[in-house]
Structure formats: C-alpha cells, structure tokens
Amino acid sequence: MQKPVAIVSYFxxxxxxxxxxxEDKILSQVLTDLDIQNEIIPWSxxxxxxxxxxxxxxxxxxxxxxxxxxxxxxIKHIKTLDIPVLNNLDSILWNSSKTYLLEIQEKGFPVIxxxxxxxxxxxxxxxxxxTMVSDTWVIKPLVSGGAKNTLKIxxxxxxxxxxxINDLLQKESFLIQPFIKEVAEVGEYSLIFFNGEFSHxxxxxxxxxxxxxxxxFGGTIATIQPTxxxxxxxxxxxxxxxxxxxxxxxxxxxxDGVFHLMELEMIEPYLFLVLDEKAIPNYxxxxxxxxx
Numbered sequence: 001m002q003k004p005v006a007i008v009s010y011f012x013x014x015x016x017x018x019x020x021x022x023e024d025k026i027l028s029q030v031l032t033d034l035d036i037q038n039e040i041i042p043w044s045x046x047x048x049x050x051x052x053x054x055x056x057x058x059x060x061x062x063x064x065x066x067x068x069x070x071x072x073x074x075i076k077h078i079k080t081l082d083i084p085v086l087n088n089l090d091s092i093l094w095n096s097s098k099t100y101l102l103e104i105q106e107k108g109f110p111v112i113x114x115x116x117x118x119x120x121x122x123x124x125x126x127x128x129x130x131t132m133v134s135d136t137w138v139i140k141p142l143v144s145g146g147a148k149n150t151l152k153i154x155x156x157x158x159x160x161x162x163x164x165i166n167d168l169l170q171k172e173s174f175l176i177q178p179f180i181k182e183v184a185e186v187g188e189y190s191l192i193f194f195n196g197e198f199s200h201x202x203x204x205x206x207x208x209x210x211x212x213x214x215x216x217f218g219g220t221i222a223t224i225q226p227t228x229x230x231x232x233x234x235x236x237x238x239x240x241x242x243x244x245x246x247x248x249x250x251x252x253x254x255x256d257g258v259f260h261l262m263e264l265e266m267i268e269p270y271l272f273l274v275l276d277e278k279a280i281p282n283y284x285x286x287x288x289x290x291x292x
Contacts, residue, residue: 003054004037005291010063011042021274024060030284036291043074050078055291056085057246058092061268065143068096086246086290087266095266098142098175100241109237110260112253114177116142123165125158134178139165142173145268152179180260182253188262191226191234191250192271192279194286196243198235200276201226223276233259242266246290247283 009024024040031038041048043061050056056078064071075089094100105111115132117123117139128137132155140150149168153161168174187205191198203224226234234250241264242248249269252261273279 002037003052004039005031005055005057006050006053007031007038007040008043008056008058009040009060011044012062020270023271023273026273026280027057027059027283030280030287031291033284034288034292044070050083051081053083056083058085058087058267062145064096064267065141065145065148068143071096087248088244091242091245092267095264096143098140098144100264101175101261104237104241104261104264107240109240110233110255110258112177112180112260112262114138114175117165117169117174117176119169119171119173121169123158123162123169125155125162128158128176129155132176132178136179138177138179139174140177141168142175180253180255180262182255183262186254188251188253189224189226189230189259190269190272191231192269193234193238193242193245193248193250194282195246195289196238197282197286198231199282200272200279202272202275221272221275223272229257230254230259237261237264246286247271 007024007027028038028040039053043058043064044067061071072093075093078085079089099116101111101113102116105113115128135155136152137155137158138150138152141148144150151161151165165174184206187203189201189203191201193199201224202221204219204221206219234252237250238245238248245266247266247269249263249265249271250261251263251265252259254260271279271283273283
C-alpha cells in the first residue's frame with residue numbers, strides 16, 4: 001500500500017488565519033484529484049510517526065516562530081528520517097531568519113534589509129540616525145511572522161521606545177529597517193512562483209493609518225498583473241535563491257520604479273489560491289511534476 005503524503009500545518013488558535021480561506025484543504029483536494037492519498041498534520045503533533053509518510057509538503061506552519069527551538073528540533077528529527085520534503089529543509093532553515101535579507105543585499109539585489117540588532121545589545125538611536133536614511137524606522141524580530149513584535153518609531157523619538165526595545169533585545173535579535181512610505185501609500189506586492197515559474201500576483205494594501213499589510217490588521221488584497229520590469233526583478237531573485245522551490249512568494253515594494261525585496265517567503269506563505277483562476281491549476285501542475 002502506498003504511503004500517504006503529509007500536508008504539514010499547525011495547531012490553529014486563530015492568531016494568524018482569521019478571515020482566510022483554508023489553503024490546507026485546497027491543497028488536500030488538489031492531491032486527491034491527483035490520486036495521491038494525503039493527511040493534514042500539525043508539525044508539532046505529539047508522538048506523530050512521520051516515517052509513515054512518503055513525502056512532506058510544508059504548507060501552513062504558521063506558528064513556527066512562536067516555538068522556534070521546538071521547530072528547529074522538529075527539522076532535525078525529520079532530517080534523520082530521510083523523507084523528501086518540499087520546500088526542502090535547508091531552504092526552510094535559511095529562510096527562517098531574516099539575516100537572509102542581508103545576504104541577498106550583499107549580492108547586489110535591491111532589498112529593504114536594514115541593520116541587525118543583536119540579542120543582548122543596547123539600542124542606540126543616535127548612532128542609527130547617522131546611517132539609517134529615514135525619519136521613521138520599523139523594528140521586527142529576526143525570526144518572526146504576522147507582524148509579531150513589530151514596531152514603527154520616529155527616529156527623533158527613539159528615546160520614548162528605548163526601554164521597550166531593550167527589553168525585547170534581551171530575548172531575541174531584531175532587524176531595524178527604514179520605513180518605506182510606498183508601503184502605506186501604494187502597498188506591498190506579492191508575486192507567487194511554482195517550480196520557479198510565475199503564477200499570479202496580488203497587491204496588499206494596509207488599512208488607513210496603519211503600515212501592516214496583513215489582512216487581520218485590516219489590510220486589503222487585490223489581484224494584479226505585474227509589469228514586465230517587476231516580474232523580471234522577481235524572477236531573478238527566484239532564479240538565484242529559490243530555483244529548487246515548489247513554491248515561493250516574493251514580497252516587495254516599488255521605490256522610484258525599482259522593485260525592492262521585503263520578504264522572500266519560502267516556509268509557509270499564504271498563496272492567495274482563490275483570488276486568481278490560474279493559481280490552483282498552476283499549483284496542481286507544479287505538484288504533479290514533483291510528486292508523480
């Protein structure tokens with residue numbers, strides 16, 4: 001009897017999937033249509049025997065950053081089982097810390113990378129004002145998602161947030177990035193690729209007076225057709241850093257007509273599968289190529 005495929009998800013407590021379509025179920029139906037037996041299993045399911053699966057598809061491990069040490073242990077355990085995993089575990093490890101943005105920037109790509117604030121260090125806004133070319137900053141954990149512990153502060157008012165930031169730095173490392181006004185004024189673009197090929201794209205626009213584009217903070221989402229220039233920029237990023245990925249979502253913003261990367265989502269991106277009629281067929285084609 002053929003072993004089933006595991007769609008790897010998480011135990012939902014409503015924190016990151018409010019008002020979303022359940023893409024785990026969509027993926028399950030796609031696999032069923034391909035005559036591939038499958039089960040949806042949280043990555044942190046206690047005592048799960050992962051060796052009973054023929055393949056693991058990482059889909060919605062949306063709380064991995066809340067339990068990062070445990071998630072790293074889970075990856076270590078899965079590696080010992082020698083089960084095929086998509087996206088592959090080395091890509092997931094690389095992508096799990098936002099230091100990858102600094103690496104991409106070092107290779108010459110336009111990136112809103114920012115600067116590293118190491119765990120245990122003291123926050124010094126005066127020093128940062130000399131090098132951060134923005135009057136507003138965004139501070140986010142190196143390992144995070146869903147805008148968790150993300151702060152927006154004025155450069156000239158950093159003292160009012162100093163204690164809060166230093167308290168956070170005692171627990172983990174952060175990135176500090178220049179606030180990009182285009183995110184609030186226009187929005188953040190997301191281009192989705194399957195097996196390295198462009199599938200579809202959306203524009204995520206934050207709610208008025210906010211800077212977070214996530215839907216659970218009031219953001220709105222609309223399908224778009226990217227310009228040839230934007231698509232070319234994203235394709236080059238995918239070719240360089242995600243050529244072996246089943247899926248990748250390229251998030252970014254246009255500044256003076258140039259696409260700047262904000263996130264290269266290779267672990268658990270929401271793929272907006274019901275917003276574009278091409279999305280599910282493209283995903284199905286990519287899965288068929290990988291699993292059949």
